[in-house]
Amino acid sequence: MDAVVVGQLARDLVMVVEGLPDAGTSGAVRDRLEQLGGKGANQAVGLAQLGVATALVAVAGDDPVGDALIARAGVDGIDVTHVVRRAGTPTGLIVEVLEDGGRWRYLEHLPLGVLLTEADVRAAAGVLGAARAVLVQLQQPLDAVRAAVELAGGLVVLDGAVTDRGILRGAGVLRADAHEAALLLGVPAREKDVLEAAPGLLDAGPALLAFALEEGGDLFVWRDGHELVPHSGGDAVDSTGGGDALTAALTAALLEGASPPEAARFAVAAAGAVVTHPGGRPALHDRRPPGR
Numbered sequence: 188m189d190a191v192v193v194g195q196l197a198r199d200l201v202m203v204v205e206g207l208p209d210a211g212t213s214g215a216v217r218d219r220l221e222q223l224g225g226k227g228a229n230q231a232v233g234l235a236q237l238g239v240a241t242a243l244v245a246v247a248g249d250d251p252v253g254d255a256l257i258a259r260a261g262v263d264g265i266d267v268t269h270v271v272r273r274a275g276t277p278t279g280l281i282v283e284v285l286e287d288g289g290r291w292r293y294l295e296h297l298p299l300g301v302l303l304t305e306a307d308v309r310a311a312a313g314v315l316g317a318a319r320a321v322l323v324q325l326q327q328p329l330d331a332v333r334a335a336v337e338l339a340g341g342l343v344v345l346d347g348a349v350t351d352r353g354i355l356r357g358a359g360v361l362r363a364d365a366h367e368a369a370l371l372l373g374v375p376a377r378e379k380d381v382l383e384a385a386p387g388l389l390d391a392g393p394a395l396l397a398f399a400l401e402e403g404g405d406l407f408v409w410r411d412g413h414e415l416v417p418h419s420g421g422d423a424v425d426s427t428g429g430g431d432a433l434t435a436a437l438t439a440a441l442l443e444g445a446s447p448p449e450a451a452r453f454a455v456a457a458a459g460a461v462v463t464h465p466g467g468r469p470a471l472h473d474r475r476p477p478g479r
Contacts, residue, residue, distance in 0.1 A: 188266065189240040189442060191314055193303065193335040194227025194324035194346075196245035196260075196270065197279035198252050201427075201466040206286055220466045223259040224281055226324050226346070229428050233435030233457070233469035234322075235264040237476060239442065242266035242318070244311045244335075246301045248278035269311040276300030285425050285465050303327050308334040316340040320438050325349050325367075344438050345393070346430075356392040360441070362434050368398040376401050378415060382408065395447055397437060397454070405433065405458075407451040414448050419459040428467025433458040435469065440476040449477045 201220040208214030223232065227245045234241040243265050247253030249272050256278060260267050279301040282294040308315070308331045315321055321339035323332055325347025336343055336357035344360040348367035355361070368376035372384050381398050385408040388396055396408040404417045423429075436457030440450035453476060461469055 188242050188314055188318045190234050190320045190322065190438060191242045191244060191269075191311070191318040192227045192231040192234070192322045192324075193244045193308060193311075193315075193331070194230065194322070194327060195225035195279065195297070195301070196223070196228045196243065196247055196256060197225035197281045197297065197301070198222075198256060199224025199281050199283065199466060199468070201283045201285060201425075203285045203465050204287075207284065207292075218465065220468075222466060222468050223256050223263070224467055225279060226326065226431055228256070228260060228265075229431035229467050229469060230322055230346075230435045231260070231265045232263050233432050233471055234439060236469055236471040237436060237439040237457075237474060239435075239439050240266075242269060242311075242314050244269045244303065244308060244315070246271045246273050246276075246303055246307065248272070248276040248301065249274050250278055252280075253278040266314075269314060271303075271307050271310075273300045283425075283427060283466070285427075289423055289425055291425060291427060303331040305330040305334045307331065308338065312338045319442055320344060322346065322434060322438060329354075342438070342441065344434060346434050352391060355388070358393045360395045360397065360437065361388065361393040362397040362430070362437065363399070364430050365399040365401045369401070378402070378406055381406050382413065385413070395441075397433070397451070399430070405451070405455050407447055409447045412447065414451050416451050416455040419456050423462040425465045425467075426462050427465075428469065429458040429462040431467060432461040432469045432471065436471065436474070436476070443476040445477040453477055
């Protein structure tokens with residue numbers, strides 16, 4: 188197995204509307220998408236589309252929705268052997284209401300039962316230890332995150348804001364969106380502030396930082412260099428899933444031996460391809476990481 192994603196699986200329901208109706212009234216939905224989603228599943232789909240053999244460690248309920256999503260992941264080429272079926276728990280649901288202009292709102296039903304436990308992660312120890320890369324979402328409980336980092340046998344890619352030094356010590360890559368980067372830094376995620384904080388973060392463990400900036404673009408920092416990559420692609424329709432595509436593409440490129448600047452540019456281009464359509468499902472079939 189080349190990569191294992193440890194994170195969230197959910198049913199994504201995307202409703203595209205011209206605008207939100209006033210309270211007590213109704214409004215028309217212009218388009219509707221129902222698909223496999225959640226950050227973990229999005230990243231796994233992106234990796235599989237990029238030709239990376241990928242497994243998913245996540246939780247689904249013991250309901251028909253879970254059956255359908257796991258079947259869809261299998262069609263997408265993802266190994267779902269380690270997707271836990273939690274008895275008595277409904278599969279997670281994320282409803283996105285997308286207005287004209289790219290304005291979105293999420294309504295999430297993610298019961299505690301769909302979060303990974305340390306025991307869930309340890310049950311996947313074999314595949315985690317054998318994978319060349321393990322992608323870990325920091326929205327999962329810390330005990331599960333710690334276990335995933337501890338058991339990983341290859342490159343660890345953390346996605347989110349983390350201050351736990353033990354977790355950072357095991358990381359190879361730390362990726363964060365602008366909001367998460369601001370939480371991590373304690374100041375707005377601007378280029379100057381990220382570059383000032385970068386040496387301390389790199390000393391803590393990661394070899395590569397990938398932070399979205401408030402002023403636009405993504406800043407990649409490594410021990411002997413950095414690169415700011417402007418956002419690319421067509422006009423953004425929906426930012427949902429852009430970060431997941433970036434994380435998947437960055438990992439795929441690094442696994443192929445790409446240099447940090449090559450991997451950075453490839454990752455931002457992949458994110459740019461996703462935000463041109465509603466919903467967070469990647470569309471990366473026609474791309475191949477540098478070096479392949």
